[in-house]
Amino acid sequence: MAPIATGVAAANRELVVVGVSGDGDSLSIGLGHLCHAIRRNVRMLYVIADNGVYGLTKGQFSASADVGSRSRRGEPNLLPPIDAMLLGLSLGATFLARGFSGDKGQLVPILKAGLAHGGFALVEVISPCVQFNDHEGSTKSFGYVRQHELQEVDADFIPSREEIRGQQIPGTATEVKFHDGAAVRFRAVPPGYDPRDRRAVEAYLRDHSGHGEIVTGLLYLDESVPDLHQLNGTPEEPLWSLPYERLCPGAAELAQFQARLR
Amino acid sequence: MARPGVSVEVKPAAGARVNEFAIKLANVNGTGSASTNSLLMQAIFRMGVSVSGKNLFPSNIQGLPTWFEIRVSASGHTARASEYDLMVAMNGQTYTQDIAEVQAAGYLLYDDSWPLESEQRRPGVNFLGVPLAQLCADRFATTKERTLMKNVATAGVLVALLGLPVDEVTALLEETYSRHPRLLEDNQAALRLGYEYATTHLSCPLPFHVVKLAPPTGRILIDGNTAVALGALYAGATVAAWYPITPSTSVMDGFSRLCAQYRQGPKPDAGEGRPHDYLIVQAEDELAALSMVIGANWAGARAFTATSGPGLSLMQELLGLAYYTEVPAVVVDVQRAGPSTGMPTRVQQADILAAAHASHGDTRHIVLFPADPAECFYFMVQAFDLAERFQTPVLLLSDLEIGMNEWEVPELTWDDRYRPDRGRVLGRDELEALDHFWRYGDADAEGVTPRTLPGVSPLGGHLIRGSGHDRRADYTENPGEYQEVMDRLLRKHRAAAPHLPPPVVEAQPGADIGVITVGSCDLAVREALELIPGVRSSYLRVRGYPFAEEVGRFIEAHRLCFVVEENRDGQLRSLLQIETGAPGAKLRSVPSYGGLPLTAGWVAEQITRQLED
Structure with missing residues (x-):
C-alpha cells in the first residue's frame, strides 16, 4: 500500500493521503515498502490496525505477535515481534503514535494530529481481533491491553482554525506547532519525557516493552524534516495539474538536442 | 621472433x-x-x-x-x-x-x-x-x-x-x-x-x-534508452519510479538528465530554486516502482517505470492490479537474456509472453515492439496515449540491442500540435450533469468507462479494488456481475488493436513464403531475405499486441510463415497461433537465443535449411 500512496502523493500534493493497513501488510509482506515510505517522509497518515494475527486466514501469528503469546488453539508464538514504533524510530520517522481501538478519546486527537503532520505520520492502533486473538494468553486481547496499557503521553490536538477551549492539561505541557498553524500539546506523565528526543523515546519504549507494557500516545514528533516534495523541489501546484505546454520542450528544442547526436 | x-x-x-x-x-x-x-x-x-x-x-x-x-x-x-x-x-x-x-x-x-x-x-x-x-x-x-x-x-x-x-x-x-x-x-x-x-x-x-559520401543530413546516432527517455519527456510524464537493473538503467538516467535540462522551472532561467516539474523515485524494488506509477497515474499524472527481466517478474501482481482496476501505467521492459538472472548483458526477446499476459488470472496487456531508437521515441509517446485512452498498462518491449547500442536513425521529429490523449476523464461540471457516476458503467463502443481523478469532486468519489467488482465498483462475488466486467475488459483489449502501430508489411507479389519477425531482428531478417536466392517471400514485422487484423490475413495469404525471434520457445509464434488461430504447421519457428544480436547469415541459413527439409 505504501508505494501506491507514495505515487498518489507524488502526483497530487494537495490530496490528503490516508493509508489503512494491518500488521500483515505493514510488518511482513509490505514491511520493506513501509520502511522506505518512512525514509522518504511521504506526507500521509499511515494507520496500522495491529491485532497480531492473520484473521482472514483464520489465526496465524503475524510479525507483531509477542513471544509466548498464544494462538486460539493454544500454540505459543516463538518468534520475536517487530515493534512498529521502534522500527519507525530507527528509520528516521517524523511522527509516531500508538493508540488502542478501545480508547476513542485518546485515538481521535492522535489521528487528527497525524493528518496535520507535514510528513509521514505512522499510527499503530492496537486493534484486538475479536474472532481470533481476543482470548486468554494473547497479548493483543482487549483484556490484556486494558491491563498493560501505559498512557504515558497525553496529546491534545488543536486545529489551526479552532479556538482552544481552555482544556487544562495538568502537568508540564509541551506544544509543538504544525506548519499550518495547528498544534499538538503533549503532557508528559513521566517527568522529562520529551517527544522530540529520538534517543530518549527509544530508550523509554524499549524499557517498557521489556516489561510487557504497551506505551500509548503520541510518542515522537519532528516537524523539521522535509517531506517527499520538499526533498525533490517540486512546484507548489500538483504535478498532475501542470499544463502540458510547460512540460513539453517542443520541436525546436528537439532539433537542438539532436544537433549533438550528429 | x-x-x-x-x-x-x-x-x-x-x-x-x-x-x-x-x-x-x-x-x-x-x-x-x-x-x-x-x-x-x-x-x-x-x-x-x-x-x-x-x-x-x-x-x-x-x-x-x-x-x-x-x-x-x-x-x-x-x-x-x-x-x-x-x-x-x-x-x-x-x-x-x-x-x-x-x-x-x-x-x-x-x-x-x-x-x-x-x-x-x-x-x-x-x-x-x-x-x-x-x-x-x-x-x-x-x-x-x-x-x-x-x-x-x-x-x-x-x-x-x-x-x-x-x-x-x-x-x-x-x-x-x-x-x-x-x-x-x-x-x-x-x-x-x-x-x-x-x-x-x-x-x-x-x-x-571508408570514403566520404554526402554528410549525413537528417540522421542521428542515438541509443534506444535515451530515445525512450526523450519520449517520456515529450509525452509529458511527470512521475517516474524505478529500481536499477541492467539493461534498462540508462532509461531513467537519461530521463533524469533530460528533466534536469528541460523541466526545471519556467523558461527562461529563473535562477536558483526553480521548481522541478518532475519527481523521480528510485524505489526499493520493482513492486514499489510499479505501485508508485499506478498511484501517480490514478491521481492523474503521466507516470512510467523502466525495468528488465527479473524486474518484470516482480511487477506481475501490480500489472494485474492496474489491468483489473483500469488504471493507466507505462512499463518499459528492456529485454535481456533470461530466465531468472540469466545473462544480464546479453540480448533476447524472451519476455513476449510474460508481457502479453503478465499476472495471474485472465489478464492481457497492450504491448508495443519498437525495432530501433526512433520507434522507441515515437512508441513511448504513443504508449502514454494508449494507457490513458484504454485505462490499462502498456508495455514497451525494447531490448538490450536497441537500448544500449547507438543506432543510426532518421532525425526525430515532433509536431507541436500534439496534445496528450487523456481518455475519458470526467471533470466537476460533467459529474454534476450526471444522474449518477459508476466507475465501471457507461462503457463506450471500445469498452472504456469514464474515470475520475481524486480530489476533483466528491461526486466522482469511488473505491477501486483489486477484488471482484461490479460496474458500480462495488464488491461482488456474483458471477454475472463479475463476468460483465471481465467481458468488457476483453472487448476493450481487442478494441485497442487498430490504435497500435500497424505491422510493417513488405509483400512480394506471388510470394508463398512469409517471414514474420519483431523488434530488433528487423535489420538482420531483411538482409537475410536478400541472401536467400530464388525464394520469393513477403515480410511482416509485428509492432503491437493485440495484433492487427492484417497479421492474421498475412499468415492466411502465405503457404508457410517463418517466425524469426530471439527466444528458445518461439514465444511470438505461440502468441500468433493462439490469437490468429493459424494452424501450427504453418508457422515455423526460427529461434535465436544465444544472447548475441541476430545476423543475416544465420537467419538465411536457418530458413534455407527448413525449406529444404
Whole structure:
C-alpha cells in the first residue's frame, strides 16, 4: 500500500493521503515498502490496525505477535515481534503514535494530529481481533491491553482554525506547532519525557516493552524534516495539474538536442 | 621472433572494398575502451556512410572480455556481421576465439609490444603489429593514463587503416573534451601516436576503408534508452519510479538528465530554486516502482517505470492490479537474456509472453515492439496515449540491442500540435450533469468507462479494488456481475488493436513464403531475405499486441510463415497461433537465443535449411 500512496502523493500534493493497513501488510509482506515510505517522509497518515494475527486466514501469528503469546488453539508464538514504533524510530520517522481501538478519546486527537503532520505520520492502533486473538494468553486481547496499557503521553490536538477551549492539561505541557498553524500539546506523565528526543523515546519504549507494557500516545514528533516534495523541489501546484505546454520542450528544442547526436 | 619494425605484413588486396566491411575490437572490460568505440562510430557516421556498433559486454565491472563490433555498409545493411575483415585483438584471454572469426584474407591488429608466437598466427590472415603499449608507456606517466590512452592510440591506428580523415577525428575529440583541456591534450596526443605509427609503418588505408559520401543530413546516432527517455519527456510524464537493473538503467538516467535540462522551472532561467516539474523515485524494488506509477497515474499524472527481466517478474501482481482496476501505467521492459538472472548483458526477446499476459488470472496487456531508437521515441509517446485512452498498462518491449547500442536513425521529429490523449476523464461540471457516476458503467463502443481523478469532486468519489467488482465498483462475488466486467475488459483489449502501430508489411507479389519477425531482428531478417536466392517471400514485422487484423490475413495469404525471434520457445509464434488461430504447421519457428544480436547469415541459413527439409 505504501508505494501506491507514495505515487498518489507524488502526483497530487494537495490530496490528503490516508493509508489503512494491518500488521500483515505493514510488518511482513509490505514491511520493506513501509520502511522506505518512512525514509522518504511521504506526507500521509499511515494507520496500522495491529491485532497480531492473520484473521482472514483464520489465526496465524503475524510479525507483531509477542513471544509466548498464544494462538486460539493454544500454540505459543516463538518468534520475536517487530515493534512498529521502534522500527519507525530507527528509520528516521517524523511522527509516531500508538493508540488502542478501545480508547476513542485518546485515538481521535492522535489521528487528527497525524493528518496535520507535514510528513509521514505512522499510527499503530492496537486493534484486538475479536474472532481470533481476543482470548486468554494473547497479548493483543482487549483484556490484556486494558491491563498493560501505559498512557504515558497525553496529546491534545488543536486545529489551526479552532479556538482552544481552555482544556487544562495538568502537568508540564509541551506544544509543538504544525506548519499550518495547528498544534499538538503533549503532557508528559513521566517527568522529562520529551517527544522530540529520538534517543530518549527509544530508550523509554524499549524499557517498557521489556516489561510487557504497551506505551500509548503520541510518542515522537519532528516537524523539521522535509517531506517527499520538499526533498525533490517540486512546484507548489500538483504535478498532475501542470499544463502540458510547460512540460513539453517542443520541436525546436528537439532539433537542438539532436544537433549533438550528429 | 624479430620485431616487425618497418616491415609491413600487409598482403596485396584482392580488390578494394569501399564502405562495406566489418571490424571487431576485442578488449578487457573496465579499461576505458567504450569512449574510443563511440569515437570511431561517430567518425564513420560523419562520413555519411551507414554504420552500426554492437557492444558485447560482460555483466561485471572489470576484467572480463568485451567486444565492440562496427559494421560499415553503404548498402545500408547494419545488422550485426558474423565475420570480420579486421580484428583488433587486444585481449589475450579471447585471442584464440578472436583470430578464428577473421575472414579469410582478413586482418588482425595486435599490440606487438609483446610479439606473437608462431602458433598464434593463422595462415591467410594478415597480421598488423603496432607496439601500442610501448608507445603509450613512452608518452604517458601513470599506469592509468597508459591503459586509457592505449585505446585512443588504437583508434589512431584504425583512423589511418580505415582511411578516416584525422582532422575530423581530432575535431570530434575537441567537441567531446571541450571542458577538459588536459584530457583533450592527452587524447589528441594518443590519437597522433597511433595514427603516425600506422601511416609510417603500415600500408594505409587497407583495401576496405571508408570514403566520404554526402554528410549525413537528417540522421542521428542515438541509443534506444535515451530515445525512450526523450519520449517520456515529450509525452509529458511527470512521475517516474524505478529500481536499477541492467539493461534498462540508462532509461531513467537519461530521463533524469533530460528533466534536469528541460523541466526545471519556467523558461527562461529563473535562477536558483526553480521548481522541478518532475519527481523521480528510485524505489526499493520493482513492486514499489510499479505501485508508485499506478498511484501517480490514478491521481492523474503521466507516470512510467523502466525495468528488465527479473524486474518484470516482480511487477506481475501490480500489472494485474492496474489491468483489473483500469488504471493507466507505462512499463518499459528492456529485454535481456533470461530466465531468472540469466545473462544480464546479453540480448533476447524472451519476455513476449510474460508481457502479453503478465499476472495471474485472465489478464492481457497492450504491448508495443519498437525495432530501433526512433520507434522507441515515437512508441513511448504513443504508449502514454494508449494507457490513458484504454485505462490499462502498456508495455514497451525494447531490448538490450536497441537500448544500449547507438543506432543510426532518421532525425526525430515532433509536431507541436500534439496534445496528450487523456481518455475519458470526467471533470466537476460533467459529474454534476450526471444522474449518477459508476466507475465501471457507461462503457463506450471500445469498452472504456469514464474515470475520475481524486480530489476533483466528491461526486466522482469511488473505491477501486483489486477484488471482484461490479460496474458500480462495488464488491461482488456474483458471477454475472463479475463476468460483465471481465467481458468488457476483453472487448476493450481487442478494441485497442487498430490504435497500435500497424505491422510493417513488405509483400512480394506471388510470394508463398512469409517471414514474420519483431523488434530488433528487423535489420538482420531483411538482409537475410536478400541472401536467400530464388525464394520469393513477403515480410511482416509485428509492432503491437493485440495484433492487427492484417497479421492474421498475412499468415492466411502465405503457404508457410517463418517466425524469426530471439527466444528458445518461439514465444511470438505461440502468441500468433493462439490469437490468429493459424494452424501450427504453418508457422515455423526460427529461434535465436544465444544472447548475441541476430545476423543475416544465420537467419538465411536457418530458413534455407527448413525449406529444404
